[in-house]
Amino acid sequence: xxxxxxxKIINKEIPAEIIYEDDIAIAFNDISPEAPTHxxxxxxxxxxxxxxxxxxxxxLLGHLLLVVKKITSKFEIKDFRVVINxxxxxxxxxFHLHLHILAGRNFGWPPG
Ligand code: 5GP
Numbered sequence: 001x002x003x004x005x006x007x008k009i010i011n012k013e014i015p016a017e018i019i020y021e022d023d024i025a026i027a028f029n030d031i032s033p034e035a036p037t038h039x040x041x042x043x044x045x046x047x048x049x050x051x052x053x054x055x056x057x058x059x060l061l062g063h064l065l066l067v068v069k070k071i072t073s074k075f076e077i078k079d080f081r082v083v084i085n086x087x088x089x090x091x092x093x094x095f096h097l098h099l100h101i102l103a104g105r106n107f108g109w110p111p112g
Contacts, residue, residue, distance in 0.1 A: 004046070004094075004095070004096050005094055005096075006040075006042050006094055006096035006098065007046060007096060009026070009028060009042075010026055010042070010044050016028035016029070016031075017029040019039060019071065020041075020067060020070065020071055022067075023044070024043060024044060024045075024060060024063050025041060025042065025043055025044065025063060025064055025067045026041075026042055026044060027039055027040065027041040027042070027067060027071055027101075028040055030100070034100075034102060035102040035103060035104050035105050035107075036103070036104025036105060037075070037077060037080070037101065037102065037103040037104045038100065038101070038102055039071060039100075039101040040098045040099070040100060040101075041064055041067050041068055041071070041098065041099040041101065042096060042097060042098045042099075043060055043063075043064060043097055045057075045060060046096070047096065047097040048095045048096060048097065049086050049087060049092060049095060049097055050084050050086045050097055051086055051087070052097075053097070064099055065082075065099075068082055068099060068101055071101065072101065072103070077101075077103045077104075079103060080101055080102060080103035081100075081101075081102045081103070081107050082099055082100065082101055082102075083099070083100040083102065083111075084097070084098070084099055084100070085100075
């Protein structure tokens with residue numbers, strides 16, 4: 001057992017609306033969506049944040065972006081935003097690396 005909520009989702013200890021899974025990554029709907037489409041893509045490897053990664057994670061990091069591509073292609077999502085919050089000042093609240101896929105509305109720039 002773990003206190004990390006996303007590791008619990010990976011281990012199927014708590015439910016999630018899983019929309020993609022392979023040996024390296026899993027993607028599921030955000031429980032509190034900020035847009036009509038709000039999907040989280042996470043590695044199965046226990047990585048707390050992007051700044052904890054190293055050269056050894058090059059393939060994994062590339063894989064996560066290709067998972068974004070696969071999901072957006074599958075659901076025919078043409079315009080979307082991908083966000084990684086790194087650290088609490090940047091808005092990270094769950095300390096397991098995750099990519100947000102946001103789509104279905106207009107987004108402002110710069111982000112708030
Ligand atoms: P962060 O703020 O760390 O970048 O993003 C964490 C995201 O995880 C938030 O958008 C939040 O709504 C989502 N989240 C937190 N707990 C759960 C959960 O138990 N299940 C799901 N599906 N999403 C969660």
